[in-house]
Amino acid sequence: MQSTSLRTDDRLTCVLPDFIIIGAPKAGTTWLARCLRQHPGVFLPQNEIQYWTNADDAVSAAYESHFAGAAPGQIIGERSNSYLIRPDVAAKISRHLPAAKLLALLRNPIDRAYSGYCMRLRNGQVTRDIDQFLDPERSRCPEILDNSLYGKHIKTYLAHFTRDRMHFVIFDDIEARPAEALTELSAFLGIDPLTEQMLVTEKINSKEKLRFPPSLVRAMKRHRGLKALGGMVRETSLGRYLRKVLPRSTSYPPLSDELRARLAAYFRADIDEASSIVGRDLRAWVADSTVARQVGRPATVSWNG
Numbered sequence: 001m002q003s004t005s006l007r008t009d010d011r012l013t014c015v016l017p018d019f020i021i022i023g024a025p026k027a028g029t030t031w032l033a034r035c036l037r038q039h040p041g042v043f044l045p046q047n048e049i050q051y052w053t054n055a056d057d058a059v060s061a062a063y064e065s066h067f068a069g070a071a072p073g074q075i076i077g078e079r080s081n082s083y084l085i086r087p088d089v090a091a092k093i094s095r096h097l098p099a100a101k102l103l104a105l106l107r108n109p110i111d112r113a114y115s116g117y118c119m120r121l122r123n124g125q126v127t128r129d130i131d132q133f134l135d136p137e138r139s140r141c142p143e144i145l146d147n148s149l150y151g152k153h154i155k156t157y158l159a160h161f162t163r164d165r166m167h168f169v170i171f172d173d174i175e176a177r178p179a180e181a182l183t184e185l186s187a188f189l190g191i192d193p194l195t196e197q198m199l200v201t202e203k204i205n206s207k208e209k210l211r212f213p214p215s216l217v218r219a220m221k222r223h224r225g226l227k228a229l230g231g232m233v234r235e236t237s238l239g240r241y242l243r244k245v246l247p248r249s250t251s252y253p254p255l256s257d258e259l260r261a262r263l264a265a266y267f268r269a270d271i272d273e274a275s276s277i278v279g280r281d282l283r284a285w286v287a288d289s290t291v292a293r294q295v296g297r298p299a300t301v302s303w304n305g
Contacts, residue, residue, distance in 0.1 A: 018075040019101040023084030026115040027107035033079045038198045041191045043070035044077040052089045053082045094160035107171035108285040109148030109267040130253040136266040151273030
């Protein structure tokens with residue numbers, strides 16, 4: 001596959017992504033990106049660019065610069081997990097990258113919402129009153145729940161891209177059969193299925209430890225330069241070292257059976273729709289049960305996306 005090029009006045013101006021990992025947040029995008037970077041035929045920047053979330057409807061030199069390190073013959077990718085959940089992004093991408101392939105990762109919507117809540121708790125953005133943020137009838141942060149409405153967000157993309165340009169990776173498959181999931185993804189991208197070389201088996205983004213102290217996280221969010229630096233450092237050897245020396249253990253309010261049942265009812269209609277689009281029955285995620293259910297085979301490895 002050749003990288004997408006734009007020409008203005010018959011002059012080659014830039015090389016842009018062939019594929020984009022669009023989300024969902026807390027569904028395994030970091031793990032998938034790390035696996036893809038192990039493939040010699042793939043170039044994927046270390047940090048999330050978030051360009052189409054924040055930028056005007058245009059390609060800039062700053063966006064192009066993220067892909068300057070790609071070698072000839074490599075397919076180029078981008079990972080920004082906010083793209084799936086932002087309603088204006090699909091139209092922007094389709095205008096400027098109409099041939100791009102889109103990768104979406106889907107996780108049990110209840111577990112994804114809970115993971116999103118825990119992330120915000122680590123960052124000091126929510127309180128320990130879990131019902132105030134995850135109860136569908138009174139959430140003070142409805143974005144946490146909205147991010148798990150996969151059917152709604154996928155339909156936005158299908159208004160701009162044909163279904164064959166989208167590939168869905170199910171979080172349960174990352175847990176139960178990661179090698180097969182990578183093989184299927186390689187076929188979609190048109191790259192050699194170097195599964196043994198690509199497979200990352202270490203736990204990614206565990207919620208058991210803070211990646212950085214909350215005070216540092218808040219400072220990074222306030223100062224654009226610190227935030228950009230944190231993104232560049234996070235997946236480097238320095239970032240991994242800092243996570244070893246800086247993290248502190250934390251605890252999280254449990255997700256009660258009653259709250260899980262309310263969330264299952266809230267997500268049920270959307271998961272019906274997502275199942276139809278994806279072509280796979282995902283309804284076990286929101287079945288009438290007090291325990292989390294997986295789609296397909298039982299899990300053999302524990303992951304946190």
